[in-house]
Amino acid sequence: MEGNIPQAALSRSNLIHQLIGGYGQIAIDHVAEGWSPYLLVLKFRHLGGRRDAVIAQMHSEATRAYEWILTRVWKRPYAASRRALLPCWIFAPDVPVAKRAKVNVRELIPNGGLHMQGVAVMPPGSRLREGLDVHLAREGLRYCPRGGPLISLHATPITSNLDYVHRYNFKAVPRGRASFEDILQLPKSASERCSKPRRAADPWVSRVFEQD
Numbered sequence: 001m002e003g004n005i006p007q008a009a010l011s012r013s014n015l016i017h018q019l020i021g022g023y024g025q026i027a028i029d030h031v032a033e034g035w036s037p038y039l040l041v042l043k044f045r046h047l048g049g050r051r052d053a054v055i056a057q058m059h060s061e062a063t064r065a066y067e068w069i070l071t072r073v074w075k076r077p078y079a080a081s082r083r084a085l086l087p088c089w090i091f092a093p094d095v096p097v098a099k100r101a102k103v104n105v106r107e108l109i110p111n112g113g114l115h116m117q118g119v120a121v122m123p124p125g126s127r128l129r130e131g132l133d134v135h136l137a138r139e140g141l142r143y144c145p146r147g148g149p150l151i152s153l154h155a156t157p158i159t160s161n162l163d164y165v166h167r168y169n170f171k172a173v174p175r176g177r178a179s180f181e182d183i184l185q186l187p188k189s190a191s192e193r194c195s196k197p198r199r200a201a202d203p204w205v206s207r208v209f210e211q212d
Contacts (some may be wrong), residue, residue: 016174022185023090024166030088030121033131037162038132039169040089040120043152046110055093058116059184061150062091072135074125085126091118091184094168095177116184117169119162120155133157143157 018171031037042062060099066089070077073087120130133155136143143149158165172178 013174019180020170023170023185024119024163026088026185027090027119027166028119028162030123030160035088035121035156036131037123038120038122038155039077039158039165040091040118040132041154041156042091042116042150043154044111044115044149045151047149054111054114055182057149058093058114059091061148062089062116062181062184063186063188065150065153068143069128069135072128073123075127081170085089085123086187087120087122089118089120089184089186090166091116091186092172093178093182094169094172118184119158119166126194131155131157165199 011024025154027037034087042058044058044061047057066087070086074082074085077086091112094117095115096109120132122128128135130138136153136155140153143153173180
């Protein structure tokens with residue numbers, strides 16, 4: 001049927017578009033049910049090592065921060081009654097675009113500017129009575145302890161254009177600077193509400209240090 005094109009027949013750019021849209025729809029569906037969306041940006045100290053190892057450390061730190069906040073959101077977050085009400089965080093790696101300047105910006109900041117950013121949607125009626133932005137600003141040291149890898153965890157309420165914000169967060173993927181293997185979706189359990197969209201059979205190679 002014309003309206004049901006097999007995935008194999010789609011171009012790579014269309015596959016990327018569909019997969020990114022699938023992640024965005026998760027957040028959009030939650031917001032339609034009264035959840036609160038935030039732009040969440042994580043920045044790190046210089047981690048060193050291979051890029052895949054750096055991404056793994058960033059994922060680990062993001063997961064640690066997420067697990068910590070769960071206890072603030074619900075008293076027993078992994079109880080069966082809470083499975084559909086866990087915060088949903090969807091992160092993608094991002095890097096600054098190299099500009100024509102005397103000094104490359106990636107040479108001046110940790111990890112060449114590589115960081116994580118994404119959309120966080122928080123459930124209504126939780127124990128966290130304040131916004132995620134206010135909470136993180138007030139309790140920052142709990143999530144970013146001195147000397148630890150994570151140095152900044154900043155939230156900004158999204159008041160409009162959620163789909164645009166989400167696609168902007170994922171811009172490194174269609175540009176070839178990140179792959180879907182680099183995406184982090186929390187919670188990780190497949191049995192919980194934030195189910196991961198199907199990954200394309202043909203993965204994209206990450207080229208994080210490619211110049212424009």
